[in-house]
Amino acid sequence: MTMRLTVRKMQKLFIGGAFVRSESARSDAHAGPDGEPTYVPRASRKDARNAVVAARAGYAKWAAATPANRGLVLYRLAEMMESRRAQLVASLPNDGAREVDAAIDRVVYYAGWCDKYLGVASHRNPVPAPYESETTSEPTGVVVAIAPDACGLLALVTLSIPPLVAGNAVVAFGSETAPLAALAFAESIATSDLPAGAWNGLVGKRDDVLATLAAHMDVNALTAAGLRETDEHLIATQAAENLKRSHVEAEGTDWFASEHENLARVLAFTERKTIWQTAAI
16 A cells, blocks of 8 residues: 655745745744644744735725624634634644634624624713714724634634724734744634735744834734733834834733623724714704
8 A cells, every 4th residue: 555645735925815934935834733843934034024915905994894794704704613623723732622612602793793883882971052062983004913823713713803893904913932823813714705805924033023113114013912021011012113003012911701702892993084074053
C-alpha cells in the first residue's frame, strides 16, 4: 500500500475578504489540533497598512447596509460558527467547547442590537424655539481591535463584533498565544455574507504592528485588552495625533461575564449627530 503524504493546512491572514500570505514571509510554529506543529503567518507593518486600506473600502458598503440587513449578516456569522464548531473548539488550547459556545451566543446577542440600537440611542431634543432638533448615532469608521492572550476567541468576538453592529469596519489582531482561533474565526467570517473588508484578521506579534495601527491616520478608533503598560502608553500617545478613540481594558478581564453583553460597547464606536431644522407650521 502506498503511503500518502499528509497535506497540512496553510494558514493565512484575512484581508479584504481574501486569505493572503503575509508580506513578511515570516511564520511562527504553534501546536495544531492534532498536536503537530502548524506555521502561523506573522503580520508585518505593510500587512497592517493593507488591512486598514481594505477596511476603509469595506466600510463604505457595510455602513450603507440597513440595520436589519447587518443583523441578518451577523446572525449568519453565528450560524457559520455553529457549523464550524468542531474546528473552533480545536483551535483553542483549553476549555474550548465552553468558550466557543459563549462566543456564538455573544454574536447572536449583538446581532439582535443591529436594528434596535438607533431607537435607543436616538432622540428628539426639546428646544425653546421654532425649530426641531434630533440626535442620532453614526459609525465612527475604521476600528482596530487587539485581542488579549487569554480567551483568544471570546475576547476577539467581544472586542470586534460590537463595532460591526454600528456599521464600522474592523481590523482585528488575534491572540499571540492562540492565533489559530482568530484564523478559524476568519473562516466563519468569510462565509457569513459580510462585505469584503468589513472585518480583517491579522495574527503574529503585537510588537510588529501595534505602533503602525495606533499611529495610522485612517484608523478612527482602537480597542484592546491585556496589553503591557508600555503598549498602553504607546496607544495613548499615538492615538492623540489624530484624536482617534482608544479603549484599553485591564488584563485579567473575565470574558465570560454577562457585563460584556452591553449596548455601551456598540455606542463607544459611534458619533453623535444632531440635526436642526425649521419646525413644520
